[in-house]
Amino acid sequence: xxxxxxPPSASGTLGQRVTISCSGSxxxxxxxxxxxxxxxxxxxxxxxxxxxxxxxxxVPDRFSxxxxxxxxxxxxxxxxxxDEADYICAAWDDRLTVRVFGGGTRLTVL
Amino acid sequence: EVQLVESGGGLVQPxxxxxxxxxxxxxxxxxxxxxxxxxxxxxxxxxxxxxxQDGTDDFYVDSVRGRFTISRDNAKNSLYLQMNSLRAEDTxxxxxxxxxxxGYGEVSLYFDYWGQGTLVTVSS
Numbered sequence: 001x002x003x004x005x006x007p008p009s010a011s012g013t014l015g016q017r018v019t020i021s022c023s024g025s026x027x028x029x030x031x032x033x034x035x036x037x038x039x040x041x042x043x044x045x046x047x048x049x050x051x052x053x054x055x056x057x058x059v060p061d062r063f064s065x066x067x068x069x070x071x072x073x074x075x076x077x078x079x080x081x082x083d084e085a086d087y088i089c090a091a092w093d094d095r096l097t098v099r100v101f102g103g104g105t106r107l108t109v110l
Numbered sequence: 111e112v113q114l115v116e117s118g119g120g121l122v123q124p125x126x127x128x129x130x131x132x133x134x135x136x137x138x139x140x141x142x143x144x145x146x147x148x149x150x151x152x153x154x155x156x157x158x159x160x161x162x163q164d165g166t167d168d169f170y171v172d173s174v175r176g177r178f179t180i181s182r183d184n185a186k187n188s189l190y191l192q193m194n195s196l197r198a199e200d201t202x203x204x205x206x207x208x209x210x211x212x213g214y215g216e217v218s219l220y221f222d223y224w225g226q227g228t229l230v231t232v233s234s
Contacts, residue, residue: 002154032217033216033218033219035219035220035221037155037221045155045205047220050210050218051220056222088155090219092216094160099157099217101156102154102182106156
Protein backbone atom coordinates (compact mmCIF):
# COMPACT_ATOMS: atom_id res chain seq x y z
CA UNK A 1 0.00 0.00 0.00
CA UNK A 2 1.40 3.36 -1.06
CA UNK A 3 1.98 6.23 1.37
CA UNK A 4 0.40 8.62 -1.13
CA UNK A 5 -3.10 7.57 -2.20
CA UNK A 6 -4.32 7.96 -5.77
CA PRO A 7 -7.43 6.59 -7.47
CA PRO A 8 -6.39 3.58 -9.58
CA SER A 9 -8.19 4.87 -12.66
CA ALA A 10 -9.66 7.95 -14.26
CA SER A 11 -11.19 8.69 -17.63
CA GLY A 12 -12.28 11.53 -19.82
CA THR A 13 -13.31 12.30 -23.36
CA LEU A 14 -11.32 14.16 -25.97
CA GLY A 15 -11.09 17.85 -25.15
CA GLN A 16 -12.38 17.41 -21.63
CA ARG A 17 -10.67 18.54 -18.41
CA VAL A 18 -9.81 15.84 -15.89
CA THR A 19 -8.36 16.02 -12.40
CA ILE A 20 -6.31 13.36 -10.63
CA SER A 21 -5.99 13.49 -6.86
CA CYS A 22 -3.16 12.52 -4.54
CA SER A 23 -3.84 12.27 -0.82
CA GLY A 24 -1.12 12.24 1.81
CA SER A 25 -0.46 13.47 5.32
CA UNK A 26 1.22 16.24 7.27
CA UNK A 27 4.57 14.44 7.03
CA UNK A 28 4.65 14.48 3.25
CA UNK A 29 2.31 16.57 1.09
CA UNK A 30 1.36 18.75 4.04
CA UNK A 31 4.88 20.06 4.45
CA UNK A 32 6.81 19.35 1.26
CA UNK A 33 6.74 19.87 -2.47
CA UNK A 34 4.66 17.56 -4.65
CA UNK A 35 5.83 16.19 -7.98
CA UNK A 36 3.91 14.56 -10.81
CA UNK A 37 5.16 12.08 -13.38
CA UNK A 38 3.62 10.67 -16.55
CA UNK A 39 4.45 7.13 -17.59
CA UNK A 40 3.38 6.04 -21.06
CA UNK A 41 3.00 2.29 -21.56
CA UNK A 42 6.36 0.52 -21.71
CA UNK A 43 8.42 3.67 -21.16
CA UNK A 44 10.26 5.42 -18.36
CA UNK A 45 8.44 8.08 -16.32
CA UNK A 46 8.66 11.74 -17.33
CA UNK A 47 8.34 14.67 -14.94
CA UNK A 48 5.28 16.84 -15.56
CA UNK A 49 5.17 19.03 -12.46
CA UNK A 50 7.77 19.89 -9.84
CA UNK A 51 7.60 22.00 -6.68
CA UNK A 52 3.76 21.69 -6.52
CA UNK A 53 2.90 23.65 -9.64
CA UNK A 54 5.96 24.29 -11.81
CA UNK A 55 6.18 22.90 -15.32
CA UNK A 56 9.53 21.93 -16.83
CA UNK A 57 10.22 23.45 -20.23
CA UNK A 58 8.54 21.42 -22.92
CA VAL A 59 5.55 20.35 -20.81
CA PRO A 60 2.37 21.84 -22.29
CA ASP A 61 0.39 24.29 -20.15
CA ARG A 62 -2.55 21.89 -20.45
CA PHE A 63 -0.96 20.24 -17.42
CA SER A 64 -1.19 22.02 -14.07
CA UNK A 65 -0.57 21.09 -10.46
CA UNK A 66 -2.01 22.37 -7.21
CA UNK A 67 -1.81 21.58 -3.52
CA UNK A 68 -4.08 22.24 -0.58
CA UNK A 69 -3.28 20.97 2.90
CA UNK A 70 -2.39 17.29 2.69
CA UNK A 71 -3.76 16.74 -0.83
CA UNK A 72 -2.57 17.59 -4.29
CA UNK A 73 -4.14 17.49 -7.73
CA UNK A 74 -3.01 17.25 -11.31
CA UNK A 75 -5.33 18.79 -13.88
CA UNK A 76 -5.19 18.03 -17.57
CA UNK A 77 -7.24 20.22 -19.86
CA UNK A 78 -8.01 19.74 -23.55
CA UNK A 79 -7.59 15.98 -23.20
CA UNK A 80 -5.80 14.28 -26.10
CA UNK A 81 -5.47 10.61 -26.99
CA UNK A 82 -1.73 10.77 -26.30
CA ASP A 83 -2.47 11.66 -22.67
CA GLU A 84 -3.50 8.07 -22.05
CA ALA A 85 -0.90 7.00 -19.48
CA ASP A 86 -0.23 6.40 -15.80
CA TYR A 87 0.10 9.53 -13.64
CA ILE A 88 2.11 9.27 -10.45
CA CYS A 89 2.50 11.75 -7.58
CA ALA A 90 5.52 11.90 -5.28
CA ALA A 91 6.86 13.76 -2.25
CA TRP A 92 9.40 13.59 0.54
CA ASP A 93 8.12 12.07 3.79
CA ASP A 94 9.55 13.44 7.06
CA ARG A 95 8.35 10.57 9.24
CA LEU A 96 9.62 7.79 6.99
CA THR A 97 12.63 9.91 5.87
CA VAL A 98 12.32 8.66 2.32
CA ARG A 99 10.98 9.78 -1.03
CA VAL A 100 7.53 8.28 -1.55
CA PHE A 101 5.38 7.73 -4.62
CA GLY A 102 1.67 7.27 -5.11
CA GLY A 103 0.40 4.04 -6.62
CA GLY A 104 -0.44 5.78 -9.88
CA THR A 105 -3.65 6.60 -11.73
CA ARG A 106 -4.25 5.08 -15.15
CA LEU A 107 -5.95 7.64 -17.36
CA THR A 108 -8.13 6.40 -20.20
CA VAL A 109 -9.17 8.77 -22.96
CA LEU A 110 -12.55 7.72 -24.29
CA GLU B 111 21.32 15.59 -25.69
CA VAL B 112 21.14 14.14 -22.20
CA GLN B 113 21.24 10.34 -22.20
CA LEU B 114 21.28 7.77 -19.42
CA VAL B 115 21.84 4.17 -20.47
CA GLU B 116 21.59 1.39 -17.91
CA SER B 117 23.16 -2.05 -18.22
CA GLY B 118 23.93 -5.07 -16.08
CA GLY B 119 20.46 -6.41 -15.39
CA GLY B 120 19.57 -10.05 -15.74
CA LEU B 121 18.47 -13.21 -13.98
CA VAL B 122 20.13 -13.98 -10.64
CA GLN B 123 19.40 -16.51 -7.92
CA PRO B 124 18.25 -15.42 -4.46
CA UNK B 125 21.27 -14.50 -2.38
CA UNK B 126 23.26 -13.59 -5.46
CA UNK B 127 24.83 -10.31 -6.56
CA UNK B 128 24.56 -8.01 -9.54
CA UNK B 129 26.16 -4.72 -10.48
CA UNK B 130 24.17 -2.21 -12.50
CA UNK B 131 25.87 0.51 -14.49
CA UNK B 132 24.55 3.75 -15.95
CA UNK B 133 26.43 5.56 -18.68
CA UNK B 134 25.70 9.27 -18.68
CA UNK B 135 26.25 11.61 -21.61
CA UNK B 136 25.22 15.05 -22.79
CA UNK B 137 25.76 16.75 -19.42
CA UNK B 138 28.31 17.14 -16.63
CA UNK B 139 27.66 14.20 -14.30
CA UNK B 140 29.61 15.81 -11.46
CA UNK B 141 27.06 18.63 -11.26
CA UNK B 142 24.15 16.44 -10.21
CA UNK B 143 22.88 14.21 -7.48
CA UNK B 144 21.92 10.89 -9.09
CA UNK B 145 19.34 8.31 -8.04
CA UNK B 146 18.25 4.78 -8.75
CA UNK B 147 14.48 4.22 -8.84
CA UNK B 148 12.89 0.81 -9.37
CA UNK B 149 9.54 -0.51 -10.51
CA UNK B 150 8.43 -4.07 -9.83
CA UNK B 151 6.40 -5.69 -12.65
CA UNK B 152 2.93 -4.16 -12.71
CA UNK B 153 3.67 -2.12 -9.58
CA UNK B 154 4.46 1.46 -8.64
CA UNK B 155 7.72 3.34 -8.44
CA UNK B 156 10.11 3.00 -5.49
CA UNK B 157 13.09 5.27 -4.88
CA UNK B 158 16.10 3.09 -4.00
CA UNK B 159 19.18 5.24 -3.41
CA UNK B 160 20.94 8.43 -4.34
CA UNK B 161 24.44 9.87 -4.22
CA UNK B 162 25.87 13.34 -3.94
CA GLN B 163 27.75 15.03 -6.77
CA ASP B 164 31.21 14.15 -5.43
CA GLY B 165 30.21 10.77 -4.01
CA THR B 166 30.74 11.79 -0.38
CA ASP B 167 27.12 11.25 0.70
CA ASP B 168 24.62 8.55 -0.13
CA PHE B 169 21.18 7.53 1.06
CA TYR B 170 19.10 4.38 0.79
CA VAL B 171 15.55 3.14 1.29
CA ASP B 172 15.40 0.92 4.38
CA SER B 173 14.66 -2.25 2.41
CA VAL B 174 18.04 -2.17 0.62
CA ARG B 175 20.31 -0.49 3.17
CA GLY B 176 23.24 -2.74 3.97
CA ARG B 177 22.71 -4.84 0.83
CA PHE B 178 22.97 -2.26 -1.97
CA THR B 179 25.75 0.28 -2.56
CA ILE B 180 25.48 3.24 -4.89
CA SER B 181 28.67 4.71 -6.31
CA ARG B 182 29.85 6.92 -9.15
CA ASP B 183 32.90 7.63 -11.27
CA ASN B 184 32.54 11.14 -12.62
CA ALA B 185 35.68 10.78 -14.72
CA LYS B 186 34.04 7.85 -16.53
CA ASN B 187 30.60 9.53 -16.58
CA SER B 188 29.16 6.51 -14.83
CA LEU B 189 26.82 5.63 -11.98
CA TYR B 190 26.68 2.20 -10.37
CA LEU B 191 24.49 0.11 -8.10
CA GLN B 192 26.09 -2.91 -6.45
CA MET B 193 23.32 -5.25 -5.30
CA ASN B 194 24.18 -8.08 -2.89
CA SER B 195 22.06 -10.64 -1.03
CA LEU B 196 19.34 -10.25 -3.62
CA ARG B 197 15.79 -11.27 -2.77
CA ALA B 198 12.76 -12.08 -4.89
CA GLU B 199 11.23 -8.76 -3.88
CA ASP B 200 14.14 -6.92 -5.54
CA THR B 201 12.81 -8.05 -8.93
CA UNK B 202 12.12 -4.86 -10.86
CA UNK B 203 13.13 -2.55 -13.65
CA UNK B 204 15.87 -0.29 -12.30
CA UNK B 205 16.07 3.26 -13.63
CA UNK B 206 19.06 5.58 -13.46
CA UNK B 207 17.75 9.08 -12.78
CA UNK B 208 19.22 12.59 -12.79
CA UNK B 209 18.13 14.94 -10.01
CA UNK B 210 17.66 18.70 -10.14
CA UNK B 211 17.94 20.57 -6.85
CA UNK B 212 14.92 22.75 -6.07
CA GLY B 213 16.32 24.77 -3.18
CA TYR B 214 14.39 26.01 -0.14
CA GLY B 215 16.06 23.27 1.90
CA GLU B 216 13.76 20.76 0.21
CA VAL B 217 14.65 17.18 -0.64
CA SER B 218 14.23 17.12 -4.38
CA LEU B 219 12.20 14.63 -6.40
CA TYR B 220 12.73 16.69 -9.53
CA PHE B 221 13.88 13.71 -11.59
CA ASP B 222 14.28 15.34 -14.98
CA TYR B 223 15.98 12.58 -16.96
CA TRP B 224 15.47 8.84 -16.73
CA GLY B 225 17.23 5.98 -18.45
CA GLN B 226 15.30 3.31 -20.30
CA GLY B 227 15.68 0.91 -17.36
CA THR B 228 17.29 -2.49 -16.90
CA LEU B 229 15.36 -5.53 -15.66
CA VAL B 230 16.63 -7.44 -12.66
CA THR B 231 14.95 -10.77 -11.99
CA VAL B 232 15.70 -12.64 -8.77
CA SER B 233 14.51 -16.21 -9.04
CA SER B 234 15.71 -19.76 -8.62
